[in-house]
Amino acid sequence: EVQLVESGGGLVQPGGSLRLSCAASGFTFSSYWMSWVRQAPGKGLEWVANIKQDGSEKYYVDSVKGRFTISRDNAKNSLYLQMNSLRAEDTAVYYCARPLFGGVIVTPDCWGQGTLVTVSS
């Protein structure tokens, strides 16, 4: 069974940092692009970042460029999101997501349960 389990969320002050992790199982992690998608409380979905299988290509939404870094460790079947210079508007549930097909960057069909990040003083 495909599983994605996020961790690392919590309460952080504005300007602070947090590192999210996503543990993947049930599929060949190294064969898939991976993504982070977030959802602010009561708001819609917002894509955050994509990373290629080998980490050689990364894409970010403009609002997090220069502050967030997506990375992966294929040996550990894990995806990460390093979040620096956090702002109140980064408050959201962060989902780890896997695309429908391996090898290509396509829409996700598998999502984790999400981890809540709250940025507040």
Next chain:
Amino acid sequence: AIRMTQSPSSFSASTGDRVTITCRASQGISSYLAWYQQKPGKAPKLLIYAASTLQSGVPSRFSGSGSGTDFTLTISCLQSEDFATYYCQQYYSYSWTFGQGTKVEIK
């Protein structure tokens, strides 16, 4: 960035109704369009990809159509479990964007 605009933002409907949600892209995205259903406190669920391909396990009352800039999601006979929020998403570019969502409420 490609902007995705859904309409309406919300509406009320009754069980058994045929409902249609539209999604418009700010530029052509071919058929790189997906539809998701989300219920409160849950992760999104993929319904349709490639504009019209039904994801495995999704009931056939859901259908999608369109290409280029204009797309629709149709639920042919609304069931109680279909009351939720629906999102379109483009994956034409490596920088994805979602529509703002359409909430389907019980009349």
